[in-house]
Amino acid sequence: MANKKVAPYGSWKSPVTTDLIVSETIRFGLTALDGDDIYWIEGRPSEGGRNVVVRRSPDGTLRDLVPQPFNARTRVHEYGGGDYVVHDGTLYFSNFSDQRLYRVTPGSEPVALTPAIERRYADMVVDQRRQRLVCVCEDHTNTGREAVNMLVSIPLNGDTNDGSRDDLQILQAGNDFYAAPRLSPDGSQLCWLTWNHPNMPWDGCELWVANLGENGFVENARRVAGGAEESIFQPSWSPDGVLYFVSDRTNWWNLYRVTDSGVEAVCPMEAEFGTPHWVFGLSTYDFVSADRIICWHAGPSGSALAYLDTRSGALTPISLPFSSASSIRANASHAIFLGSSATSTGAIVRLDITTGKLNVLRRAQSAVVDTGYISDAQLIEFPTENGLTAYANYYAPKNADYEAPEGELPPLLVISHGGPTSSASSALKLSTQFWTSRGFAVVDVNYGGSSGYGRAYRDRLKGQWGVVDVEDCVNAAKYLVERGLVDGNRLTIQGGSAGGYTTLCALTFSDAFKAGASHFGVSDLNVFVHDTHKFESRYLYGLIGPYPERKDLYYERSAINYIDRLSCPVIFFQGLEDKIVPPSQAELMVEELRAKKVPVAYVPFEGEQHGFRRAENIKRSLEAELYFYSKVFHFDLAEPIEPVEIENL
Known part of the structure; x- marks a missing residue:
């Protein structure tokens, strides 16, 4: 002293300078797993705030997949999120400047999949069975009225670089908003969230499920949860085809699943397993297997990353040097998430499911x-x-x-x-x-x-x-x-x-x-x-x-x-x-x-x-x-x- x-x-002089804050900091976004490859978005202030999708190969090699001047950022809902999806090494992303969807295969330049018109796309999922993307579309082509939101499909292998071809098919429309289209593991069912003015998704929204015919169109659509006073978050299919979701029907955002007899709570407790749906693509949990979920929860009694046994509802905390975890993705071998703590800025973290070993893959702030x-x-x-x-x-x-x-x-x-x-x-x-x-x-x-x-x-x-x-x-x-x-x-x-x-x-x-x-x-x-x-x-x-x-x-x-x-x-x-x-x-x-x-x-x-x-x-x-x-x-x-x-x- x-x-x-x-x-x-x-008037104190500080090493926490503005140059330190901006020049050596990146902003992490949407994560993804594709086989053994790991993906995430980096928002780079040093590149004018450009969003770049980065792939990390198993050998640790990092590669930018979105070349200059492309910027992987959608403007659906203006806040965006769900800016890309990857499948079998092929990247599909929304480009900020023109809001068109592009396909990038290894070693090639981006190819446009959608026409050069006033439409925006987000929250994509690959329907491998029908060789198409299913996603949210926000149509601004009619400037005399409010934008129209809907669920649509777009062929995976289209090519509309000339800006004219339009292969879009509408799967669901009529409500004010749609989000989280998710395919069952066998591709036979599609679920989604929807809501109408004046609600925001955290006020109340509905979870719908439908069968998909061989032609890919929606059949037998039915509401399975939600309403004007219930907020649903992150519907996800388990590996064995059970639909899970987060709901605040008992005040706290808890995990539920749809069964033959109705909806049942998986792990009721005074804690939040969800978060407000401000942007697309949020993920607070994912499946290690049909019987095991890795999830983040926070409440008055504390917060933790934990394994959840879907049969017993038992939670097993995972020891972490982080105070929060988001954008969680998992498979049988490993999980990735964005981790942060009171003493370290955000990081891309890999968790080995078998050994429990944590590996920081990338830090938002290089300087300590x-x-x-x-x-x-x-x-x-x-x-x-x-x-x-x-x-x-x-x-x-x-x-x-x-x-x-x-x-x-x-x-x-x-x-x-x-x-x-x-x-x-x-x-x-x-x-x-x-x-x-x-x-x-x-x-x-x-x-x-x-x-x-x-x-x-x-x-x-x-x-x-x-x-x-x-x-x-x-x-x-x-x-x-x-x-x-x-x-x-x-x-x-x-x-x-x-x-x-x-x-x-x-x-x-x-x-x-x-x-x-x-x-x-x-x-x-x-x-x-x-x-x-x-x-x-x-x-x-x-x-x-x-x-x-x-x-x-x-x-x-x-x-x-x-x-x-x-x-x-x-x-x-x-x-x-x-x-x-x-x-x-x-x-x-x-x-x-x-x-x-x-x-x-x-x-x-x-x-x-x-x-x-x-x-x-x-x-x-x-x-x-x-x-x-x-x-x-x-x-x-x-x-x-x-x-x-x-x-x-």
Whole structure:
């Protein structure tokens, strides 16, 4: 301690630099197994955020299968996922720039399978018996109406590089949304999920099963589970042809299966075996054999990767150096997953089923940060409105080289996660350590409405968005102030997307915070409900109320309408090609604050969509936010940062 330098919080020099965060970090996505080969997606900020499908051969050789300038990323639901499928060494993927499906065989260039028209494809599965892909299609060809979603088939060996040929066949249509088409092992049955406005899939959806005739069309379709009040997640067929799925019918997302006598629970417990269906291709479990599942579950009693005996329902935990596992794929010999922990960023991990040996195949972050600069997440429970409890991950300031002057308390950065039906993870995020290693305390709030705590907790936000989430963020900050851990006069809040909306509401409708940062946040619900994409176009009906019947609530909970109540500095970050939260949402707010003479800064990014993927923009947004707080709270920066124009300061 005696050797530490004394400097104010916020001004500490840190090895967790923005260059470290962006230049040596990749973002992992969808995993797959094909024989002995292992596949995954790498999102590379250094390549402009391009998604590349990588294959790892048994000898450890890594090979990029998606050549420049291709980008394996679908825009179905705008959030994408399920961007590729692989079968017998042949890759089929959706290309971001034109949203066409392409086939890549070893040693060849990509060949287009779909025509050059306004259609998008996702969540593909190979129907080997009929030599076709079955997938979700989102048709945007009729610009005068909402996009049409359906299940379709496309021949595996088609070739439409000239852009004209169209071999698409519609298998199922008529509902607003479809997902997770999955074939039984013998190819005789197809299951899928479907739902309609105004539901989101975590509100309620249906699981359907149908026979497939020799011509490949659906016959005898029937609903086997789900409804308007039941959320179904990840239907999967066991090797012996039994249909399994995750349902929240008893509050928690538990595993079930379809039997001749109906639906039965496989392992009932107060834990989540599923997660919100924000993107396609999510997988929290898979089959080692007909009698054995490998799965991830999390709940109040803890979380674990485990083997589940499908006959007895017994769970056997697997010892892991990771605190979370996702994108799980398995076969009889090994399982792969994305693993992360409080001290290491994400990794592609292989588990040998026979020996139990773990092998890290690839890390998202090649550089290792000394633990002296890493602040561990501390789970806190704190009281909130109506006598309820909410949850958050708290990170204290930590830097091996520095301490603050005696008596000084750190500024607090409250993070409001996106979604809002999402959650804050305790896994290591260097973007969080960027703040804590410079002397900020951080609290990442799992406000009411977050997933991971059962359906009742998710439903706290029903009709209460802009109220419950704001109250929980404010109460998390108050809890830390009351315990003498942070400076009550230097409370800030930031969030992206839905978290940006909560941020703007918290800055406007409470006086707890002294500054804030909105990353592509919603400021005007009335504009948002008319100017967003299909997937979320009725989302607010559940979060706020039906529109236009409750137009009054949309007005009351929009920060843009109460600028007179907002008097603290705010910085806005916005992608100019964002189709989910258009730039107008930030620009309207900036104009109003500018006119009101409130300190405001605006940092727009050309070419960015919803969430920043390019290295230079990730770097700029972090540094600009730090610069902004340094000017608002009057502390010196350890190193020079490109200034941001702050009006009215």
